[in-house]
Amino acid sequence: MTLRIGIIGCGYKGSDHIDRVANRINGATLAGVADIKQELAEKYAQKYNCKHFETGEELIESPDIDAIMVVTRPHDTHVPFVLKALEKGKYVFSEKPLSTSADDCKRVVEAETKIGKRLVQVGFMRRYDNGYRQIKKAIDEGTYGKPLLLHMTHRNETTVSDYYDNDAIVETAIHECDIMHWLVGSDYDKVSCFIPGAQTKYTHEGLHDPQVMTFDTKNGIHADLEVFVNNHNSYDINCEVVCEEGTIALTSPIFTQVKTQERAQTSIPQNDSFRFRQAFDSEIQDWVNGVLADHLNPTAPTTWDGLMACVAADALEKSRDNGFVKEPVVLPERPDLYKN
Amino acid sequence: MTLRIGIIGCGYKGSDHIDRVANRINGATLAGVADIKQELAEKYAQKYNCKHFETGEELIESPDIDAIMVVTRPHDTHVPFVLKALEKGKYVFSEKPLSTSADDCKRVVEAETKIGKRLVQVGFMRRYDNGYRQIKKAIDEGTYGKPLLLHMTHRNETTVSDYYDNDAIVETAIHECDIMHWLVGSDYDKVSCFIPGAQTKYTHEGLHDPQVMTFDTKNGIHADLEVFVNNHNSYDINCEVVCEEGTIALTSPIFTQVKTQERAQTSIPQNDSFRFRQAFDSEIQDWVNGVLADHLNPTAPTTWDGLMACVAADALEKSRDNGFVKEPVVLPERPDLYKN
Amino acid sequence: MTLRIGIIGCGYKGSDHIDRVANRINGATLAGVADIKQELAEKYAQKYNCKHFETGEELIESPDIDAIMVVTRPHDTHVPFVLKALEKGKYVFSEKPLSTSADDCKRVVEAETKIGKRLVQVGFMRRYDNGYRQIKKAIDEGTYGKPLLLHMTHRNETTVSDYYDNDAIVETAIHECDIMHWLVGSDYDKVSCFIPGAQTKYTHEGLHDPQVMTFDTKNGIHADLEVFVNNHNSYDINCEVVCEEGTIALTSPIFTQVKTQERAQTSIPQNDSFRFRQAFDSEIQDWVNGVLADHLNPTAPTTWDGLMACVAADALEKSRDNGFVKEPVVLPERPDLYKN
Amino acid sequence: MTLRIGIIGCGYKGSDHIDRVANRINGATLAGVADIKQELAEKYAQKYNCKHFETGEELIESPDIDAIMVVTRPHDTHVPFVLKALEKGKYVFSEKPLSTSADDCKRVVEAETKIGKRLVQVGFMRRYDNGYRQIKKAIDEGTYGKPLLLHMTHRNETTVSDYYDNDAIVETAIHECDIMHWLVGSDYDKVSCFIPGAQTKYTHEGLHDPQVMTFDTKNGIHADLEVFVNNHNSYDINCEVVCEEGTIALTSPIFTQVKTQERAQTSIPQNDSFRFRQAFDSEIQDWVNGVLADHLNPTAPTTWDGLMACVAADALEKSRDNGFVKEPVVLPERPDLYKN
């Protein structure tokens, strides 16, 4: 059986997923697309020889679509489509963040809990990155002793012009909001967001850049995160975990080393599509495999993970707006559905 | 349309390709397997829910098989299956080397030339490796000026016990026999194979280890190659191209860096399945795409490439057996079919 | 003329300096040694064929000693010797920290200011390290734009057993207290010291390990510092400066790369004597050159630098003891003598 | 006692040694200089406040000079000064190569053998480089098993215009002629020099560039060497020793890593003065220590080493001029004086 996937949202990330499903994923075909911009949906439908739907709702309801990927913008448009898919009893993949509203996330938790089965996977694709997985494995196996500290950077070369302070959190740091607690296996106690006085001249009105965030987990592990989204340099994602007997750190994917003009140099990625291509592919393949097996991978990111990241993001915003002090991260009780 | 692939040969490399076609390739399904060991074919047929055939010939002839992958051992068993596939007008992928006999390679050239269309792709998967491709691109674009010298190593941690001197060439150096001339875009003038006096204690009767080979192309580019297949260390593939204005060199895929016990360290692969996983996947995907389009990628390795590597390998053997002097590499005229 | 140096303190660091002056410094000789342990002074005097003095005071007063190095422990014993040397009008080098008491540092400021000439150099040898100097140069020249953030680690493999929380600051972080403001050319506004809940099992009673400190300068640059002195790994000193158009980071001195057992590895130093050998040598050579020229290098660390580090250290201690909040760093007015 | 050193030759390398002896060496002073260009000698004498001599002979004979460094050009001018120093019974350091004439080298062997004591040290400073020493140590201790192969490159950014094919050997490869046999502890059996057809456009009349040389030792170890002296890139010295259980390779000295413009980069040296500064300093310090002790370090490069490198260089030239075949390296019997 081949899984017929429908994708809602044909923008930057959506088109990347369209290409992925059509050309790189095993066991699935691109069956339909939809976008609020009709002509965009039509363009991709034509290019990939699949159906286009006037609305996401129609795509979800179509008997020709087995499973749905929601890749719409702004992020708060995800949840209505996710809820609709749940209503139809269809598997749905939502890009991250699930929402920027914790209440909306909770609505999905409720709907899915009522169904009693995980139908939603959230796009925290870093969990599928070979580097993060090696780190997670080393932590889980205690290869270098227990983890004590994490140092992370999330650096982008540049941003779009309508990217503001909240985006530094819900669009960017959201990845670390998910990955940090996942790596160490402990929920957050407190987080903070600090805006240093020294700011890059390459930023714009409404965006403080760089920013420094911290995460403290309930078991006492401390992480710092540099968010610097106009670093005028590269997409430079770093994560070093300091353990009792050694450290383990991400490296960027490189294929060659060049020596020229008195320099030995390796490239650093420009963007996430390149940096995390392996992770994106593995993520979607894992989701497809899960849907085909009618049982999502228990370690895949859930609605609950979407909620946790959202609550942490809210606390970061609060800290940023309230003198940079550490803010508690308060979660409701975790339903049984989300206990592995 | 989904391509129905049949795989002949279910050994080490065959099973790797079985897993690949079944789980990682887009647009194809594993439709059948065959192996000289019936029970092996049955095992994989059962595991992957596909047909098994008593013989490779039956698999090739089956109307349920659209295209064939030949992954049999020893290498001289490839050509008969390839010729059979050509007879049936089916696309066929042959693992490298196409053959260890130049005459056998020529037979495939003849058969394919008669058909007048490329139906064969040979498994020189390094051409699909991101690293080699970056090097090729830099050479083609003259990024660092024209290439002058290449330094290559082909190191394996260990070998099977029935691996002998000829295997150092036809099984191992055969990759460099293909990749070196492909990178620089010039045929070989002469090659040599030298066996130094200092040999590792980890080798066995019938295998000199390490060996040093050289390649000189018709346009004067010189390459040296260390073949060291019991290096007791790692699968360490290196290729540095020295150009007029800089050098470019392969790096091994790594995902993390570890600091522990007073060392900063990164892993080196143990084997080719890991080191070249991206290359193997891209290779087979490219082949599948070509077959589906009824037009193999013109830059994919051809029967002619299989012959060229085989002729170079023969000259290496001759040099090794005749005092290590440089031996000419003599090719027949290249048929139009193999001119890009 | 050859400078006759007397060294007070023949312990771990003292003996290192004794060896340095006797064997690696140009233009100076080891003329005398003193230690509170007579037999230690005698031992070194015999080994290096120089005088030994019963007390540091006698060494300072001796007409056979031109200039003095104070390398005594505990650190609060430095200032009395430094003041004595000033009294005698002799140049004096004090190991870092000048003192752990800001008041004691101020006494030296007063004495030296009264003389009206810099006679004291403080042992912040990192300023002489090739790596830090390259970073400083890049910042000063704006090679990568203005500095925004610094990420630093100060990791030791292990500590002596009588090393406690205060030592994490006055013995260890004191280096960063000096180097951070020197690199960016701005005084401290506030600092903080945080003790995370997750602690290494390799620490001992009275020492929290690791600790995380922050520094904010008056011009808004933010730095974080991991102090981890029982990291069970290596002496791993890192400093990455994030600028507007790139980052520049220290590397450890390495001389070879090894590939073995599936790892590519480079060593990380075990201790500061090895890691900063070039810096220690350059530092003492610079001091000797300054003394011989009767004019200390204006960029060499001064009494004022000793005071600044001490005041920052006091604020770090206060933060650690008062809920980890940022504490202001308050300095008296800088006398003209210490303006470059 | 302070050693009074006289330096003959105030050119590029001579002035580097003048600076070294005057400012960085312990236990010695620069007492006199001489150069065939009087005004150059006068200039340095004035700058460093030492004597200047009209001729090298006068410098050697002067009672104010204890030991002599010969840094003259062309290289064939070394031996007469060395012989003169031996005549006066004074220690003498000769820059490499001792000579380009094996007969001249033998004359020094004879003179020194007659005296019966080593008074000559030859400037093969790489033996003092931390990297080469780590490699030598690993080989001697068998850390990675016995050595089997060496891969070396000797790359310069550019050359002076009167540098020709012979210089590629006697000026450049001479370093590897010395270091290769020293590392593995075995004399040469055969060497070869090959000029590939592909040549850089940055070379000039009379200089083939690049060239490829090989060295085979009597115990069967094989080395290849790329000599590329107009590589338009950097002074890039590499040496990888392939052993039975791992490889060990030189790295270039670096102090920082920079990330900018989508590249992570480290510098490669421009010239030998920077690359081997530590080695030059250690070399001269070791020589000074040896002279002061009236017993040169037994492991310091001797007249015999000068002869060996010269004989290997002659064989390389012969190979280059005679069809690139391997040429035997024939040494006279080693006098007892040069057995350690």
Ligand SMILES: [Mg+2]
């Ligand atoms: Mg929110």
Ligand SMILES: [Mg+2]
């Ligand atoms: Mg053959």
Ligand SMILES: [Mg+2]
């Ligand atoms: Mg204090």
Ligand SMILES: [Mg+2]
């Ligand atoms: Mg000669």
